[in-house]
Amino acid sequence: MKKEISALMDGELFEDEAENLFDQIKRDPATHKDWEIYHLIGDVLRQPEYIHCDLSAKVRERMQDEPTVLAPRGRAVNQKARAIALSAAASLAAVGVVAWMSLQVSPEAAPQMAMQQPALRPASAQIQPKSNDYLMAHQEFSPSIDMNGGASYIRTVSYSTDEK
Amino acid sequence: MRMCVALRRVLLGGLLLAAANTYAGERQVSLDWLKTVAFAAHQTDYSGVFVYQYDNRIETSRIIHVVESDSEYEKLESLDGPKREIIRHHGQVWCYINHKMVQVDSQQVRGRFPSLLPERLSALSSNYLIKEAGMERVAGYNTQVILFQPRDNLRYAHKIWAHTDSGLLLKAAVLNDKKQVIEQYAFTQLQIGGNIDRSWVGAKDFAGYDAGLPVSPETAMGGTTINSGWVVDTLPAGFKKTREIQRPMRGKHAPVIQIVYSDGLGAISVFIEPDDGDEDDVDGLTSRGAVSLYHKVLDKHLITAVGEVPPRTVMQALDSVRYNGK
Known part of the structure; x- marks a missing residue:
């Protein structure tokens, strides 16, 4: 069964075989679970930003x-x-x-x-607007100021975007 | 079964790739070169446009940095959204808000040169594996790529692209333990040296925005140094206390204690203030780009930990805060 699901996902089943399998997935919870897990594995392998997962x-x-x-x-x-x-x-x-x-x-x-x-x-x-003050206060003393020199206030500029 | 095989193949491929990478970029970076990089940002005249990307956002800004006989002047201007301008000179910061220039904050008055000194650089190499990662072209210039790989998983990896001639940083990225970029900035256009607009330089130009006003020493210092009696027990190896101050903060009645710890590349600030029972001061973790922020009320005090470190590191630090005074 698992082999068939895998083949289906790879698009290697004929139409009628696929139809049968879909029916089975709909009816049988265990098969449905397999179907979900295989998609999850595929997603993880592709390393997307978000992974769908029923929690x-x-x-x-x-x-x-x-x-x-x-x-x-x-x-x-x-x-x-x-x-x-x-x-x-x-x-x-x-x-x-x-x-x-x-x-x-x-x-x-x-x-x-x-x-x-x-x-x-x-x-x-939620980030509270006043959190920006902490971020800016922190930024003053962060060593990134040494490394980045000029550009060290980038974060500050973007933080102030959210304040107003 | 097929999936299993596929999975194994991918894993094996990944391992080989990882192994190849370690062999390719094993060359260590000399401390002299790092020093050049650190100084270049402060000693070079340049003007350019860069993008800053964090989470799912991108922002574009223009920066002009010039060195006059007395010190550095720097103008940062946002090119997206509402107009914002920041001018920084000799440790003081002016912000262009609502058509006028106001002094928003002042960092500790620093010397002319960065504090990335040789002893701090060698401390850096005990916390990070610093290695050359090839040559790349950024904004039309040739750069040397340097990777700071942390020796534990309590901090982020940093990757920088430094101009091979001047050492100026043209691109910088922060990477998580999956090697995904979580925050980066890069110049898209840059002029190094030559004829750079200096018309805005000089107190005259922003004196109109009350820059000429004397600043009280307390504000200029960004707070007063104290020994608060608060300690943070659990910090990753190599994090040293760099500052412990009491400072005023906007919207706070009482001064706030700020303790800063740094490992040379990243820093963690711990803020301690009396809990005023404000319902907005909820416990919780937030993050933006490489910065994580964690709030918690502990024993009638509102404690906030902020740093360019993974969330677990700020949480760990905050949970180990205790009062060790009188």
């Missing part, structure tokens, strides 16, 4: 262990605060997991989560 089961599991964060403030997260894309490594770090996941979970998992964690807000996905 909903794991997220649900982790959510059970998470304490409920009580954040009574109802208003939406400050729109001015610019969201900064977390690097993949950062988001896998335990702290980032919850926040990041809330954006990633599949639709069917979402209502369930919403019930369990009504007040959770994706704190770590």
Whole structure:
């Protein structure tokens, strides 16, 4: 079966064979899982920036262990605060997991989560505008200033973009 | 099965490639050449346009750098989006905001020469494997590529392209442990020496934007040196404390303690301030380009760690912060 899926992905099956296989993938969860895994392997080999991966089961599991964060403030997260894309490594770090996941979970998992964690807000996905001040304060003393000389204020220039 | 074979083939190919790379670029870089590179950025007149790329964004800026008898003058101007200009002279920074020039911040007043001194350069080589990585052409000039490969996975690799004649840095990239570029800048057009626009140089030109005002010593120093009693226990090998200051910060009532650690190429700043209970001061990790920032409230203090290091390094540093004073 695995051989056939692999052949299908490589486009080496005839049309009728492919049809049969698709039917089977739709009906049989195990085959469907194989199909997903093979695509995942292919994706990993091609080393794209983002890898599609169904994490909903794991997220649900982790959510059970998470304490409920009580954040009574109802208003939406400050729109001015610019969201900064977390690097993949950062988001896998335990702290980032919850926040990041809330954006990633599949639709069917979402209502369930919403019930369990009504007040959770994706704190770590937002960079507060005042963080720029820390970045600039840090920049002053970073050795990159020695190495890059002139261009050392590049980051500063781009940081100030987000402030206004 | 087919996938397995394919996978193995790719892995084997990768290994061979990696092995070939180590053999090809094994030549060590002389400290003299690094010194030339470090000094060139401060001693050369140049004018050009460069792009800065981080995350999924690209920004273009123009830079003019001239050395007058007294010191360096540098003008940085954004070419995308709203107009922003920064003029830097003798450790002071002016920013062109809303049609007027204001002094935004001042870094520690430095000497004429960079602090990338021989002893710091040799410290650098104990934290990084520094090697030549071939010759490449950047912005029409021949460059020598130098790779700073960290000796652990707690810092990023840095790759620089230095002009073979002057040593001027024409391109620089920060790479993660998968060798992916996470931030880089590169000149696209550059003039080294020759007839460079100096009309903006001289206090007269930005005196109109109250540059002539005397700066209080405290601001000029970017804070006062103190011994706060706070310590950071877990830092990657080779990170040394370079500064411990108390400084004013915009939007903060109380001064903030800033402790800076550096391994010669990257730095980690730890900021400590009383927690004012502001709900916006949420715990969390963010990153932009090569810079990671981590906030946490620890024992009634808001602690922030920032650095050009991988997220795990700032997290590790912050989690090891403790008060060791009186």
